[in-house]
Amino acid sequence: MLQVVLACVPxxxxxxxxxxxxxxxxxxxxxxxxVGLEALVLILRQRPVLVYLRDYSAVVTAVLLAVAxxxxxxxxxxxxxxxxxxxxxxxxxxxxxxxxFNPAMVGYAALLLAFPVPMTRWLLPAGVTQALPDIGTxxxxxxxxxxxTGIDAYTGATPLDKFRQHHALLVSEFWKGTxxxxxxxxxxxxxxxxxxxxxxxxxxxxxxISWHIPLSFLLAMTLLAALFYDGGSSQSHGSPLMHxxxxxxxxxxxxxxxxxxxxxxxxxxxxxxxxxVGSVVFVIRAFGAYPDGVAFAVLIGNLAAxxxxxxxxxxxxxxxx
Numbered sequence: 001m002l003q004v005v006l007a008c009v010p011x012x013x014x015x016x017x018x019x020x021x022x023x024x025x026x027x028x029x030x031x032x033x034x035v036g037l038e039a040l041v042l043i044l045r046q047r048p049v050l051v052y053l054r055d056y057s058a059v060v061t062a063v064l065l066a067v068a069x070x071x072x073x074x075x076x077x078x079x080x081x082x083x084x085x086x087x088x089x090x091x092x093x094x095x096x097x098x099x100x101f102n103p104a105m106v107g108y109a110a111l112l113l114a115f116p117v118p119m120t121r122w123l124l125p126a127g128v129t130q131a132l133p134d135i136g137t138x139x140x141x142x143x144x145x146x147x148x149t150g151i152d153a154y155t156g157a158t159p160l161d162k163f164r165q166h167h168a169l170l171v172s173e174f175w176k177g178t179x180x181x182x183x184x185x186x187x188x189x190x191x192x193x194x195x196x197x198x199x200x201x202x203x204x205x206x207x208x209i210s211w212h213i214p215l216s217f218l219l220a221m222t223l224l225a226a227l228f229y230d231g232g233s234s235q236s237h238g239s240p241l242m243h244x245x246x247x248x249x250x251x252x253x254x255x256x257x258x259x260x261x262x263x264x265x266x267x268x269x270x271x272x273x274x275x276x277v278g279s280v281v282f283v284i285r286a287f288g289a290y291p292d293g294v295a296f297a298v299l300i301g302n303l304a305a306x307x308x309x310x311x312x313x314x315x316x317x318x319x320x321x
Contacts, residue, residue, distance in 0.1 A: 001056035003208050004255065007199035008063050011251065014195040015067060018125040018188030020132035022071025025142050027063065030078050034062035037086040045091070057096050061085050064104035064255060068248060068295075069111075070122045074144035077118055081107035101302045102262045105295040112295065122158050125188030128179045159186025160247050160291035163238055171232035171239075184239075185246035193250040200254025209258040212267060216274030217253040217281075218244065224282040237286040252281065252294035262302040269305075269312035276308075277301040 015023045038058040042049045085107030093099045203209045225240040264273035277297045284293025
């Protein structure tokens with residue numbers, strides 16, 4: 001678990017550089033809440049607190065949820081999200097190892113459905129806006145103070161959300177006329193995804209995760225994006241590079257979909273599971289109501305994982321089919 005947290009550092013650093021102090025505030029706040037809620041529930045369940053806290057699973061859940069939240073998220077939004085993740089999605093089912101759904105994604109999906117406005121209010125990245133909010137303004141946003149002075153100059157739709165509204169323009173015209181679009185995807189988001197890609201490769205090197213789920217996830221998304229990419233018309237769904245380096249693609253492929261508790265466990269099952277999640281992410285981005293679909297795709301994959309494992313059991317060694 002600590003290696004997973006360490007692998008999140010490059011992507012989190014890129015988020016902080018391009019989107020400001022709110023990322024770090026969310027990170028500290030959710031880690032404190034996650035450990036506190038975990039300890040409280042363990043006491044209520046009459047379990048040894050320190051033994052279970054030392055597995056650091058609550059910290060990993062907090063980190064994954066924190067980097068998914070907007071940097072402008074108020075304190076109560078993180079509290080609601082981590083409560084759903086730790087108490088409802090994890091301990092209500094019996095704790096680590098018994099939860100059928102990824103806790104961080106349950107918390108994120110619950111927030112997105114219940115509070116869509118604060119969940120979609122992202123900051124414009126550094127390089128597009130003149131200046132990111134300073135530490136004082138970031139804390140004021142976190143404390144949910146009513147700030148009117150210049151805050152609209154900081155916020156804006158994410159690149160994937162902007163791209164969903166380009167249908168009056170060719171992709172090339174939209175790209176040139178939209179400041180938040182970078183070379184491949186969105187300004188800042190390319191480096192965020194590169195950071196999580198580097199962290200994911202580190203996890204592969206340490207053999208903490210296997211290659212099956214990330215590869216099939218990214219390959220399925222790339223193939224679908226290439227299949228539906230028409231070269232850049234006004235009805236285009238975006239190039240494969242835009243989908244690979246936009247939104248939460250690399251975070252989802254290497255850190256969320258690979259959760260050992262809720263993902264498929266057989267070798268063939270991991271390939272099917274990763275392809276399913278990657279395909280659903282693209283379908284939601286291209287045809288769904290949300291600009292990014294990693295959370296919902298992972299939860300759908302979690303729901304299908306037991307059936308996938310059942311259908312992909314390897315033949316018992318020494319026995320005929």
